[in-house]
Amino acid sequence: xxxxxxIATESAAxxxxxxxxLEAEGLVKEFRGFRAVDGVSLAVRxxxxxxxxxxxxxxxxxxxxxxTRFLDPTTGTIRFDGHDITRTAAxxxxxxxxxxxxxxxxxxxxxxxxxxxxVALQRKRFGDSLGFWQPxxxxxELHARAEELxxxxxxxxxxxxxxxxxxxxxxxALELATTLALEPKLLLLDxxxxxMGVGDIESTTEMLRSILGDRTIxxxxxxxxxxxxxxxxxxxxARGQVLAEGDYDTISGHEGVIQAYIGSGKAxxxxxxxxxxxxxPAADLPATPRLKLAGVNGWYGEGHVLxxxxxxxxxxxxxxxxxxxxxxxxxxxxxxxxLLARRSGSIVLDGREIAGLRSREIARLGVGYVxxxxxxxxxxxxxxxxxxxxxxxGNGMSVEAIHGLFPALKLRAASQGTKLxxxxxxxxxxxxxxxxxxxLLLLDxxxxxxxxxxxxxxxxIIAYLKSQGYTIVLVEQNLGFVEALADxxxxxxxxxxVDQIAGEDFAADGAQVRRYLGV
Amino acid sequence: MSAFGIPLEAFLGQLLLGVMNGAFYAVxxxxxxxxxxxxxxxxxxxxxxxxxxAFVAWMLLHYAxxxxxxxxxxxxxxxxxxxxxxxxFVIARLHGQDHVYGLLLTxxxxxxxxxxxxxxxxxSGLPYSVPPELAGGQNLPFMFLPNYRAWVILVSLVAxxxxxAVVEKTKVGAYLRASTENATLVEAFGVNVxxxxxxxxxxxxxxxxxxxxxxxxxxxxxxxxxxxxxxxIFAVVVIGGMGSILGAVFTGFxxxxxxxxxxxxxxxxxxxxVFVIMVLVLLVRPTGIFSMAK
Numbered sequence: 001x002x003x004x005x006x007i008a009t010e011s012a013a014x015x016x017x018x019x020x021x022l023e024a025e026g027l028v029k030e031f032r033g034f035r036a037v038d039g040v041s042l043a044v045r046x047x048x049x050x051x052x053x054x055x056x057x058x059x060x061x062x063x064x065x066x067x068t069r070f071l072d073p074t075t076g077t078i079r080f081d082g083h084d085i086t087r088t089a090a091x092x093x094x095x096x097x098x099x100x101x102x103x104x105x106x107x108x109x110x111x112x113x114x115x116x117x118x119v120a121l122q123r124k125r126f127g128d129s130l131g132f133w134q135p136x137x138x139x140x141e142l143h144a145r146a147e148e149l150x151x152x153x154x155x156x157x158x159x160x161x162x163x164x165x166x167x168x169x170x171x172x173a174l175e176l177a178t179t180l181a182l183e184p185k186l187l188l189l190d191x192x193x194x195x196m197g198v199g200d201i202e203s204t205t206e207m208l209r210s211i212l213g214d215r216t217i218x219x220x221x222x223x224x225x226x227x228x229x230x231x232x233x234x235x236x237x238a239r240g241q242v243l244a245e246g247d248y249d250t251i252s253g254h255e256g257v258i259q260a261y262i263g264s265g266k267a268x269x270x271x272x273x274x275x276x277x278x279x280x281p282a283a284d285l286p287a288t289p290r291l292k293l294a295g296v297n298g299w300y301g302e303g304h305v306l307x308x309x310x311x312x313x314x315x316x317x318x319x320x321x322x323x324x325x326x327x328x329x330x331x332x333x334x335x336x337x338x339l340l341a342r343r344s345g346s347i348v349l350d351g352r353e354i355a356g357l358r359s360r361e362i363a364r365l366g367v368g369y370v371x372x373x374x375x376x377x378x379x380x381x382x383x384x385x386x387x388x389x390x391x392x393x394g395n396g397m398s399v400e401a402i403h404g405l406f407p408a409l410k411l412r413a414a415s416q417g418t419k420l421x422x423x424x425x426x427x428x429x430x431x432x433x434x435x436x437x438x439x440l441l442l443l444d445x446x447x448x449x450x451x452x453x454x455x456x457x458x459x460x461i462i463a464y465l466k467s468q469g470y471t472i473v474l475v476e477q478n479l480g481f482v483e484a485l486a487d488x489x490x491x492x493x494x495x496x497x498v499d500q501i502a503g504e505d506f507a508a509d510g511a512q513v514r515r516y517l518g519v
Numbered sequence: 520m521s522a523f524g525i526p527l528e529a530f531l532g533q534l535l536l537g538v539m540n541g542a543f544y545a546v547x548x549x550x551x552x553x554x555x556x557x558x559x560x561x562x563x564x565x566x567x568x569x570x571x572x573a574f575v576a577w578m579l580l581h582y583a584x585x586x587x588x589x590x591x592x593x594x595x596x597x598x599x600x601x602x603x604x605x606x607x608f609v610i611a612r613l614h615g616q617d618h619v620y621g622l623l624l625t626x627x628x629x630x631x632x633x634x635x636x637x638x639x640x641x642x643s644g645l646p647y648s649v650p651p652e653l654a655g656g657q658n659l660p661f662m663f664l665p666n667y668r669a670w671v672i673l674v675s676l677v678a679x680x681x682x683x684a685v686v687e688k689t690k691v692g693a694y695l696r697a698s699t700e701n702a703t704l705v706e707a708f709g710v711n712v713x714x715x716x717x718x719x720x721x722x723x724x725x726x727x728x729x730x731x732x733x734x735x736x737x738x739x740x741x742x743x744x745x746x747x748x749x750x751x752i753f754a755v756v757v758i759g760g761m762g763s764i765l766g767a768v769f770t771g772f773x774x775x776x777x778x779x780x781x782x783x784x785x786x787x788x789x790x791x792x793v794f795v796i797m798v799l800v801l802l803v804r805p806t807g808i809f810s811m812a813k
Binding site: 339359378 | 704
């Protein structure tokens, strides 16, 4: 390269770095011969919101780790704010203003909410080690700033609460506040909406927009409506490569993207392949309930969470529990399963009172629990995970039938359980209670954090189970997903059932439902 | 012949002694690791269970005329049964409490047991002879190898491998591993987790009782024999990584060897060798060498 060319390239690069805060060139990350990230180039414009989407296992998280320097790229370069950071330490990159949040919530549970933010501020303002040697009144400044940040994320009234007591959505908001305390130029958010209720998603979207200012955001997110409403530019990753890039309209019309990620595009409205005939109309169902809850109260420690829940599920019926985060949906499932230390009220299964039984006795009556966090055991192989639950009823599904329904579990039978992708773990979590022969399934948010195309598969499986006469209680945030599946919906608010909507009225009552859920 | 200016025979003799001590460390800390993994209880009574194993062997011989081989079978069962009762009626009450409570409780139990045996049998130690089948030794070209020591090393290795195989390769082991990760969920699948916990505790202390029988002919049977090893086996578990089975086994043998080597090169420091290694490991890898934790 001649000197003139070098200077030209240099100044071009300088121009580019004024426009783009983050530029990655030809990034490759190899793990023992497997290319998780395979030649990705990415440019994030200053002051924009850039979204990274793609199916599970596309390499989004690995790319995130590379950009934030948690992992070293095999080849390729990364420039941040005009500096080459390809070999810079992660902590140094963070000091330069690139701050990330994690997929898994990470607050200090025993510190008050305000102190969680203050610790981050302290780190930013005082530096480390001996930086604490300061006049006490400087703490007041920090307090003021911390309160300001809490207001920005809508947590002002929780400042004195222990962070561990916040609901999931609010923990995420707190994380955002601590991230902002570090005064980042570029925020990297890994699934900021994961596990949030519809109402929380709405307010968090608003909040992200309002805090943007002159900052730049790069986020991984599965919720396409969030991506559509927030982002200026979207990169779609598939098999470690950038499949497409552009604004939402370009992406959503892109043939390759539809195939690899969005699926038929109907996952949000209707589950394809699920004809109305697959779901017997509610009138054909027996009148006596299989499961009946009356006046169920539940507590977590001192917190009174359930206030007299009453609901009933008939044999072969699929009912959903809908409601905002913290409404008591998961707690209701846990109460049925006998997992609450303190509860009262009556839970009748097949005419038998089960409220006083231990969880293992309830499981033996044919109740299969699929928890929100999926509960796949890391120290067990996929095959061991599958056969772990003892057969509770004689008609358990055979391993062959399971493999027919979930082929991925056969292919990966020998791998460690938690090495499966999120979607495969969800399938394993459902499969193991089927193998145990449970006929009443309690499914807690089976589509959380999964790519639309996987959501579609899970939907098909649930529809199939329903057609086989399984009785299902489903907790779900994805309204489009439940609309096509459920016979009845119970709406929960603050630990009470406030409404019941028949499946066929769901669309008509849409406005009412959305009001309940705060959409 | 000599190595590093030390007669080869003395050197190898110390190493052999080291491996044998290592075998005890391995079996004892293995039980400790299994118990900690599942119950989250730091079982300070492990040393006392080891001492009890030796005393039970002695009592079986003196009161029932049952010899070494019967003891090898019965003493672990008796100590294990004692452990089961202890878990059911005492330790289970601490379920879900902080580590400190379990540690204090089991330490208290250890002190009480030691006191009882001291009151009954004194502190001077009771003799227990090597079984006739294992008396004598082999004259190897470079050293004399007592048969009983070779037996201890061999049978300890078998016990460790068998435990590992049960935990890693069987259905019961799968319940145990899963319960270690998330006991509530395993129970919600219909598994009787409290039973698994009790059996595991019983098995863990039975291992200690087994080691006690092995140790009876080597070290005199006395109430303080648990004290002699408990601190070292805690160091083994800490170095290996809390709750790691293979870690406990490898580290047990390795520390025994290190101690043996230290006795040759710097006898005054031999007692410290284990703890120097522990400090170094904790500095570099605070969760232990074989730990899966991040």
